[in-house]
Amino acid sequence: MTPEIATPAPVDTLVDDVEQALGHRDLAAVSGLLADAPARHVVQLLDRLPPRQCAIAYRLLPKQRALEVFEELAPELQGDLVHGLQDAEIAALFAELDPDDRVWLLDELPASVAPRLLRGLPVHERDLTAAVLGYPRDAIGRRMSPEYVTTHPEFTAAQSIERVRSRIDDAETVYTLPVTDGSRRVVGVVSLRDLLRAAPDALVAEIMEDAHTVDADADTEPAVREVTELGVLAVPVVDSERRLVGILTIDDAVRILTREEREDSARQGGVEPLSRPYLSTPIRRLVRSRVVWLLVLALGATLTVQVLEGFESTLEKVTMLALFVPLLIGTGGNTGNQAATTVTRALAVGEVRARDVWRVLARELQVGLSLGLLLGLLGGAVATLVYDWHIGLIIALTLVALCTFAASVGGVKPLAARAIRVDPAVFSNPFISTFVDATGLIIYFLIARTVLGI
Incomplete structure (x- = not known):
């Protein structure tokens, strides 16, 4: 063939x-x-x-x-x-x-x-x-369209349709019409489908629906997620007194979400998002998108060096401990990254909020402890068979403590970022890995000293 x-x-x-x-x-x-x-x-x-x-x-x-x-x-x-x-x-x-x-x-x-x-x-x-x-x-008012068609509760369906015809070339959308009173306050919405289906003399007040609105000063990402979850074509954007100032359409909401998720994905990988496709991005922009993060992370990695230097005497007495350093810090970093990615996603879609920090911490403590027990039993058994029970016990206890700690840190950091009004993606996976690497080594060597009595 x-x-x-x-x-x-x-x-x-x-x-x-x-x-x-x-x-x-x-x-x-x-x-x-x-x-x-x-x-x-x-x-x-x-x-x-x-x-x-x-x-x-x-x-x-x-x-x-x-x-x-x-x-x-x-x-x-x-x-x-x-x-x-x-x-x-x-x-x-x-x-x-x-x-x-x-x-x-x-x-x-x-x-x-x-x-x-x-x-x-x-x-x-x-x-x-x-x-x-x-x-x-960062306000949704910056992404709204000020070109829209409105109608009034006392207008008829025929009058509303005529208003659509007169503005159809200028309006961002005509499929969803905000219904406003004499003070421009939003009292409902009506779809073009319902207007066409209604009798010409039917009043808008009889066919309109309750309006879901967003505040013009609201943060962009939560507002657009709300729009997409509602499954509507457009929502009115209002000021503090519920007066209509614009409209946000579903295509603009999806466009914003796509951009936000691209930025979050990039920052979680320790780079700044590219504004253009990879092959058409100049080399200098690629360098600029990575170099700052690499410098910051390199400075952070000096913590790991300092920890190793502080426990140099322990390594000299039991050189075998150095063999397990890559395994332990890799496991800790991966555990923290998994927790951070899960919580960041939940935070982005509105499943958790900054005030849920204690609930998230409790859950991640349980998840980390469970993972640590499973990995600790396996790692400890293998280390005992290959080396001796002292090394097996050190590896088992370290994995239990490290996984519990890393999951807790990874889960709480995105919420802490949101609480101080920083993009949770800024606390990216490389940052968590660097932090957990240093603290994981401290946990490892302290447990080793205790078990070995050195």
């Missing part, structure tokens, strides 16, 4: 062809390739090209296609692309974006660029964008 030969994905072929054409400076060929490619493939292509080639390829797109593609790009890539375009091109693209998308882009650009771009906007668009920019970076 002839084996199947894997064919490259269309976007892979497009990337190869465009890179080859750019290498030969055949811009006509690049233009032809981009003209025939679906918009989603062009977005993926630009995402994978180096910044200079990305700007060249983008400029070869027809104007309308360029606008469509630009809106689909990640804010980080939009920011990189802006540096390769002329002021007139940037101004045109910026004006076509929705206000919330403009803020995403502005957050990726140098502060000196923002005023110039804002000045080029029409007054109405500038005011909408400024309203979103007025919220802190």
Whole structure:
């Protein structure tokens, strides 16, 4: 039977062809390739090209296609692309974006660029964008859209549908309409489906539902998780007096969650998140994303060296103890990392809160003790058979104590981070491993001294 030969994905072929054409400076060929490619493939292509080639390829797109593609790009890539375009091109693209998308882009650009771009906007668009920019970076108001369609409890279904028709080109979404009173306070929501299904003269008050709202000053991640858990298309964003200030759509919520989870995943691995795909990220950015963490962790690792130096006399008397150091610190680090990853995830999805620290500690103590007993029995038995019962007892007791301690530390650290308003991912797995390594060695050598009487 002839084996199947894997064919490259269309976007892979497009990337190869465009890179080859750019290498030969055949811009006509690049233009032809981009003209025939679906918009989603062009977005993926630009995402994978180096910044200079990305700007060249983008400029070869027809104007309308360029606008469509630009809106689909990640804010980080939009920011990189802006540096390769002329002021007139940037101004045109910026004006076509929705206000919330403009803020995403502005957050990726140098502060000196923002005023110039804002000045080029029409007054109405500038005011909408400024309203979103007025919220802190970590507030959900910074990610809401100020373009929405509302209705009133005393309006009929027919009147509400007419309002949708008049604003359909400007609104972020028309599938969920906030219902507000005369003071702009949210009193409910109504879906376009229900409006179309109702009798034309039916009042909105008769068909609207209770509104789930989010506070504009609320932290972004908990707010967007609430939206996704509700399973709604959009939720109204309100101020402290429940007045409507914007709307958060499900696609924006998913976009924010994807970004947050990418950052958490990177920081748990001891690196800063990359703003672009790996192959199109400049080497200097890769270095910058890792070097600071490596320096911090290297300084932390000096604790382990200090501990070993402090117990040098013990190692000289019983050199066999050094054989088990990698096993014990590896087990302790892995146990702490497992606990930290589990609790960080639970914290992110709202299953636990910072005030649950004692409950989490109690659970992780039990989990760590159980793991320690299982590993201790196995490790102690093997060490006894290979060496003697003294070494077996030391290994068994150390694994019990170390697993219990590491699980407790790993479980509590993310909650401590949230309590002091630090990203729990900052207390990443490498940090926990470094801390547990040093303390684990102290536990190990203290138990060894006690058992051996040295």
